[in-house]
Amino acid sequence: MTEISALDPEDRKIVTLARSARARNGVPEGAAVRDETGRTYVAATVALDSLRLSALRTAVAMAVASGATSLEAAAVVTEAATASEEDRAAVRDLGGPQTPVLVAGPDGAVRATVTAG
Numbered sequence: 001m002t003e004i005s006a007l008d009p010e011d012r013k014i015v016t017l018a019r020s021a022r023a024r025n026g027v028p029e030g031a032a033v034r035d036e037t038g039r040t041y042v043a044a045t046v047a048l049d050s051l052r053l054s055a056l057r058t059a060v061a062m063a064v065a066s067g068a069t070s071l072e073a074a075a076v077v078t079e080a081a082t083a084s085e086e087d088r089a090a091v092r093d094l095g096g097p098q099t100p101v102l103v104a105g106p107d108g109a110v111r112a113t114v115t116a117g
Contacts, residue, residue: 007102007110010034010038010072010073011073011075011100011102013032013034013040014032014033014034014040014073014074014075014102015032015075015077015102015104015108015110016108017030017032017040017042017075018030018031018032018042018055018075018076018077018104019077019104019106019108020042021042021043021044021055021077022044022055022077022078022106023106024044025044025045027044027045027047027055028045028055028078028079029044029045029054029055029056029076029077029078029080030042030043030044030045030055030076030077031043031044031054031055031056031058031059031074031075031076031077032059032074032075033056033059033060033063033071033073033074033075033091033095034071034072034073034074035063035068035069035070035071035072036068036069036070036071036072037068038072039063039066039068041059041060041062041063041066041068042059042062043055043056043058043059043061043062044058045058046058054076054084054086054087055076055077055078056074056076056083056087056090056091056101057086057087057090059074060074060090060091060093060094061090063094064094068094069094070094070095070096071091071094071095071096071099072095072099073095073099073100073101073102074091074095074099074100074101074102074116075101075102075103075104076101076102076103076104077104077105077106077108078103078104078105078106079105079106080103081103081111081112082103082111082112082114083101083103083114087101088101088114088115088116088117089116091116092116092117095116096116096117097115097116097117098115098116098117099115099116099117100113100114100115100116101113101114101115101116
């Protein structure tokens with residue numbers, strides 16, 4: 001595990017934002033992505049009768065809808081051990097296969113860093 005204080009400040013920021021989204025909304029996951037210009041997009045799990053999206057896919061969709069053309073990094077705060085293949089595919093579609101995805105627990109400690117690819 002990586003202590004949040006040991007992360008690069010920009011990576012620490014997206015983990016903190018993802019953790020805040022999860023806690024604020026009382027949902028299973030929070031996520032944040034950083035685009036090629038340094039803008040961040042924060043999202044939580046969407047669970048409607050007609051629409052279900054993970055937090056990470058929602059954050060990627062928000063980035064695309066806002067005009068982002070690439071991603072520098074992504075973070076997801078979850079109870080899961082890693083980011084799902086579907087989540088990594090969404091990050092890969094916008095950021096490419098080498099885009100890092102930080103996977104943190106609810107306490108903010110990064111348990112893994114995987115690539116989108």
